[in-house]
Amino acid sequence: MRAITVPQPGGPDALAWVEVPDPEPGPGEVVVDVRASGVNRADLLQRQGHYPPPPGAPDHPGLECSGVISVIGPEVTGWAVGQQVCALLAGGGYAERVAVPAGQLLPVPAGVDLVDAAALPEVACTVWSNVVREGRLRSGETLLVHGGGSGIGTFAVQLGVALGATVLATARSAKHPRLRELGAAHVIDYREQDFVEEVRRVTDGHGADVVLDIMGASYLGRNVAALATGGRLVVIGLQGGRKAELDLGALLTKRASVTATTLRARPLAEKAEIVRGVRDEVWPLVEAGEVRPVVDRRLPITEAPQAHRLVESNDHVGKVLLTIG
């Protein structure tokens, strides 16, 4: 089969569409013939040599895909050849075929196109596990989503609204109209405005009950300042660095918490548990049309370098998909 590989770490042109060995399904795995794969920020880091795949994962990038099951491996029950699926992957989605642990498969939700389904697994699993499970967001609360126009952000805004929260988001101003369409109650231009002041102003001083953060160090102090009493800050990205000082007194008086998680490195059993939670709690919202895949663009997989340039520029809103065949 062919796959996008990274013979030498580097810029977008380091991505090469070449012949590689076909995947063999191990016990508990199926093979999916890939129809589309989502581009994630982490793929850019992997291409640059900063984010090696975890042990056992394919070398080539791709953290999610959609497609059709073509082989059922040993010890797999409940799935059939020919079934349309999407899947959370530890790697290898930028390829014609990929072996997937059955616990990381999801059916394509009713009403969602097979290609667009590739936009869902990574964001649905990341956002649900961090906002609902770690952040314990409840109806009536306020959720602040940083990077509202990202793949993660566009999903988090919709999920927060569907769960009955008031959603605030940060983004550059060009992305504000789209975020309002997705249900954000207030959008903050983080380049021009102080998001802490804005959050306090629009919540009448209450603050955000949950903050979903992708910046890390550069936002840590301000995120804690924006939290409500009893608030939960969940860090999932380190685009603003990994080391910062924190005034624990500010956390203490607010009885607030800071959590940080990553999905890719979790053991298989934990990923499978998150995928089950997404299927039970998020898929009904997708099928009801309350949460939809937000796809900025589809590009043929041979244009993967262009897709990486687009994501690097941050000019996209939602997900960029690579299509195969």
Ligand SMILES: NC(=O)c1ccc[n+]([C@@H]2O[C@H](COP(=O)([O-])OP(=O)(O)OC[C@H]3O[C@@H](n4cnc5c(N)ncnc54)[C@H](OP(=O)(O)O)[C@@H]3O)[C@@H](O)[C@H]2O)c1
């Ligand atoms: N921990 C996990 O398990 C996990 C899983 C998936 C993703 N992530 C992380 O989640 C983040 C989003 O991933 P993605 O693939 O959805 O990314 P993406 O679509 O490439 O988006 C990146 C976003 O960062 C925003 N941004 C840049 N500087 C900002 C700032 N100072 N304040 C607010 N927003 C800013 C950009 O928004 P503007 O264009 O508005 O500037 C852009 O929308 C990444 O950091 C990624 O590593 C973590």
